[in-house]
Amino acid sequence: MQTYDLIIIGSGPGGYAAALAAGKAGLVTALVESGPLGGTCLNWGCIPTKLFLGATEPIAGIRAQERLRLASGSMTVDLPALQRRKDTMVGASRKAIEQSLTRVNVELIRGRARLASPTSIIVNNADNGEETELGFAKLIIATGSSPSFFPGMEPDHQTILDSTDLLDLAEAPESLAIIGAGAIGLEMGQFWERLGTKITLIEGMDRVAPTEDPEISKVITTALKRAKWKISTGKKVASIQAENNKAVVTLEDGTTFEADKALVAVGRKPNTEGLNLEAAAIATQGRGWITTDDCLLAGENIYAIGDVNGRTLLAHAASDQAEYVIRHILEQTSDPYGPGPIPGCIYGSMEAIRTGFTAEELTTQGKTVTISRAMLSANPISQSHGAPAGLVKVVWSQGKVMGISAVGHGVSHLITLCEVVVKEGWTREKAENIVFAHPTLDEALKEALLAQQA
Structure with missing residues (x-):
């Protein structure tokens, strides 16, 4: 059985940062990934959404100057071309990640990993189904998270969509119902609204952007209403159904909304299914978030970083945790993890x-x-x-x-x-x-x- 100083499962911001730091430090390191390099942030989250918002920002600028009666005009977005640019940009970034790992001698292993014991994992090769057992002195689990859905709100990926589906649309829908007024719902809504889509925003909490300061939420709400968004807060969704190529949203009070498409953005769940955490007596909480101690240890010599530990679901938080863990492994620090404020x-x-x-x-x-x-x-x-x-x-x-x-x-x-x-x-x-x-x-x-x- 081949063994490594360090094995990392997952190549998102946390896993990638850990692999780079470990490779530069001279640790014999393997990075195991079953999907596209870069994780959610690069492929379906932070990067594509900012590309879309950046490409359409001039539309918002024109509208602002029109309100001042200083200018007028319009801008037409070639959505298929923007989709191609997104794919090109993401593909180039994946290639750059792989090249960076090669330069620091990190071995990239393609396949799905699960724990076999407290000191080994089994990797199932996606291409041929072969399984290989690998040993480790240290292990970092950085498998991230994925969209979660309440019963009755599961996407059909045609009319009822998750955020990944919405990023791949070839044309702007005439109307879009967004379930969830957090960062994903707000950012996605702004992009499609710039393309002419009519937005209905539904949030079960009492305000838009419910995790932000209430005064901030109020300003955002005013701006969205000025942009003619229909906003419903404090009312939970009972179900979403696709009927006659329309998304029909029914609230618990019986109110219904109809839209061409619906985006469900109500939260995320940890990607721990299939990891066989029991093999190393790793505990979880809630929906499967890995429990970690003050040093991000989930078990003896096994760390969990990023979304999967449920502490802070942000890419830069994952990267910061990764860098700390490598310092901890190298015995450069014994202090508990304490990042201070997370922006x-x-x-x-x-x-x-x-x-x-x-x-x-x-x-x-x-x-x-x-x-x-x-x-x-x-x-x-x-x-x-x-x-x-x-x-x-x-x-x-x-x-x-x-x-x-x-x-x-x-x-x-x-x-x-x-x-x-x-x-x-x-x-x-x-x-x-x-x-x-x-x-x-x-x-x-x-x-x-x-x-x-x-």
Whole structure:
């Protein structure tokens, strides 16, 4: 039986980052992947959706200038050409990943893995069905997550779609019902709305973007309504059925919606099925999320990183966990994993960001909280884009910044600086001593940091 210093299952952002770091460190490493390299983020998530939003951003820009009566015009998107560009871009990225692994001597093994014992896995070759047992000193499980569906909302991949199906449509539907007002639903909806699709957004929680600060959610809702989205919140979906090539959505209160297509984006589940975790006594919780300790260990010498451990379902969180685990394996750290604030973004015409705590979260912890904010209506960059709606909101406790949220045009460009501010626990005096360039969107952050707290 061939053995390795490290075997990694899954080539998404976490698995790939771990493989690169391990290879560079000289560990004898194998990366096992049963599907396309790059995982969900590259193939069906972060990258394709941002490509689509970027390609159609001029449409939003034209509309903004039209509202100011400064310009008029239109833009026609060649959707099949955009699909081809997406496929080309994703394919090139997969090739680049494989080349990067080769350069650091990581062996790429194609097949589906399952645990055979606490120190070995079995890989089933997808091409010929042959099975090979491989031994390891250390193992990283980085198998990610996939869309989940409530009973009665399962996609048929023709009329009732998941996010992957929606990315592959050859033409824009006349109408689209989106079930779930999180990042996936909001970003997908903005793209198709730019192409002329009429959007109905349905969210079971009491507001759009329910994981964001309530004030941020309110601004997003106002912007979507201005774009003529039909929005229903606080009402859960009972069923979705395909009838006469239409998606018929029925809410629990009996209300029905009809659309040409429906997108179900209500959550995700861990990809742990078939891993035979019992062979290494690895525990799971909830829908199958792998339980990990403070060092991301799921068992002796077995780590779980990224979506599959359920801590934070974000690509950059997976990469950060991967780099920590390699340091832990190399005995460069024995400290528990503590990344600090994890930034999150929602992209599109009306972007939203968040890092650190919200006021509600700190209040629940019993801490005294104050708030300062700045409106983007006073920012010259927001004004120049005809997009003055939005704000930057800073949450303080004991004189230090504990969280920042923002919503508006282009606010995703503020996220890294916001993370630094929160992680370093900036005081007002710190903000006063930093020079912010003019004119920039960053000035709105400085204004929020120096605004009166209440």
